[in-house]
Amino acid sequence: MALPMAGPGGYGDEYSERASSLEDYKVTCIRFVRDISVDYIAWVDRYALPAEEDARRREGITSVVGRADEWISRVARSIRGVDVVMNDAIQKMAEATAGRPFPIDVTVGGVRAYTRARPGPVEVRLRASGRGARSAALGRHSRDERFRLESTFPASIAEGGLDGSPDASDLALLLDASGASRDDVVSFTVVVQETEAGEETDRRGVSTIVHIG
Structure with missing residues (x-):
């Protein structure tokens, strides 16, 4: 199966x-x-x-x-x-x-998972931590994409300054919803990798959907 x-x-x-x-x-x-x-x-x-x-x-x-x-x-x-x-x-x-073996929190306006925002730049806050001595870093959804992104309008998440695997303990991401209209929706997935001594030990994705209104 x-x-x-x-x-x-x-x-x-x-x-x-x-x-x-x-x-x-x-x-x-x-x-x-x-x-x-x-x-x-x-x-x-x-x-x-x-x-x-x-x-x-x-x-x-x-x-x-x-x-x-x-x-x-x-x-x-x-x-x-x-x-x-x-x-x-x-x-x-x-x-x-x-499941989620280590803490990951993704919010838009302080709300998780099913959220709402106005057209324009939308701040996405990522907070994650590894278990014990492990660290948490922003990963990639796939080899070609940092984030999974699907929307009813042209949307993007700024990747400037996100080279490599930036620390994910408290990271502000910027979702560009400037091209959105009322009742558009955008879904995105942020992937966090747990690392120890520079090696990835685990990874998880967290998906969020935003209703523009």
């Missing part, structure tokens, strides 16, 4: 071309998120975790399903917007399934 992950184009590309209406597409994607959550919970079953950690990961997956349902229904205003919310939910469920 392979753990499902959203690829570069996300899951929406496969279905959006066949969508007959926005409302029908919302229903399809809400069902898809609910259905795929079963696969993530099945992976938690396979891990045979201690009771407390098992419950934490299950609750994380279940919580994402509920919030994604709400955002697809009430926030998304276009098929592209539905895709962004759905793919963000898939990322978040994968992150909940994997």
Whole structure:
């Protein structure tokens, strides 16, 4: 059983071309998120975790399903917007399934995971720490990308001064939402790597979605 992950184009590309209406597409994607959550919970079953950690990961997956349902229904205003919310939910469920062995906190305006901001520059605050003597540094989502970024408008996260693996104990990132309009959405994933003696020992991603309004 392979753990499902959203690829570069996300899951929406496969279905959006066949969508007959926005409302029908919302229903399809809400069902898809609910259905795929079963696969993530099945992976938690396979891990045979201690009771407390098992419950934490299950609750994380279940919580994402509920919030994604709400955002697809009430926030998304276009098929592209539905895709962004759905793919963000898939990322978040994968992150909940994997667990978070060291502290990572990503906030927009002091709010985590499902957030809101006005058009323009948006400060993203990253705070992370490693376990014991280990350090936490900003990593890369992939070889070609520092961040995973998906949006309904041209969005970017400034990478000036982020060469190498900058310390992630208290890092301010700048999301450019100057091209956004009311009810646009943007989802991004920040990856943090835990290191010891200069070598990576673990890594985790944290996804955040922003409703522009």
